[in-house]
Amino acid sequence: MKSSWSMRLVRALFFALSVFVGIAIALGMGEPAWVGALMGLGYMGLLLVLDVMFARFSLRDFSHATIGLAIGLFCAWLVTRIGVFQLTYFQNQENPEVVQNIVEVCVYGSLAYLGVSFALRSDRDHFAFLIPFVRFRREGSEGEPVVIDLSVAGDSRVLRVLGTGFLSGTVVMPRFVLDELQRMADSEDMITSQRGRRGLEMMEKLRGLPEARVSVHENAGSADLPVEARLVTLAREVNARLLTNDEALARVARLRGITVLSFPELVAALTVELGVGDELNLLLTKPGKEKHQAVGYLDNGTMIVVNQAAALIGQSVEVIVCGAHTTTAGRLIFAELKNKPV
Structure with missing residues (x-):
């Protein structure tokens, strides 16, 4: 891992201080200054070795x-x-x-x-x-950290949600997830390679967001475990929430006591439940089952059948919900034209 400029500055200051103290000690003992300088260099070298050894500590x-x-x-x-x-x-x-x-x-x-x-x-x-x-556990207004998994690494919704400031807390990008994205980007399979490159691009853009605090976690855990198991272990270790689109991983994480954030669940929670009497603007796209009916769709795919609207297919019209019916395929809504033709 490349050292940040602040870490390089600290090392440079300690390097100079070690040499200075070594020279001062040598002169105080009646030894040549170069002996003290070598002592300071040796001491700083030992510290650097320990620093490298404990880099992931x-x-x-x-x-x-x-x-x-x-x-x-x-x-x-x-x-x-x-x-x-x-x-x-x-x-x-x-x-x-x-x-x-x-x-x-x-x-x-x-x-x-x-x-x-x-x-x-x-x-x-x-x-x-x-x-x-x-x-x-962490206390404060910034919230608990959020660990990102592979299923959302290439999801552009991460950038939009974090860009709005709606999701608080430090975003933790595990090193083994970045390594997996790099492996995918280098794959000979074109689709896998595109997914990997898109994920790396998203992570790079994420680090550039001023609203997001991003941290790369270097502790890879056991390489023998699958990525999903290592994500759950990491989330438990750092007391973080897990952001994932993987339903199976979400269930396992919840069983382990981890708070799970899921975009599909968020979309479902934000879906507007239309009731009788609600008004909306709807684009009619095709004929309905009956000759007088026309059909339109909400953004979430819910089908709305509008009575007496067959002549308005291809237009956006104001409709009023008059009923709903739940089928095996989903929720079916019936509506009437707000301004019925005379």
């Missing part, structure tokens, strides 16, 4: 590891305070104090390692069980 992972370390050290302190070193075996050693120190170091190191290891493998539900009154 997030602040959430650090907080989990800190809690696990504290629990492990506390358990080690309890073990060393239960009088185990008063046993005859330890007292009969040639140097009991040395043996005790070695055993204590091993106990502290082992339990600290196990505490950190268990904590990094745990999610927020495990911590909520351990600490019932603490919840690891």
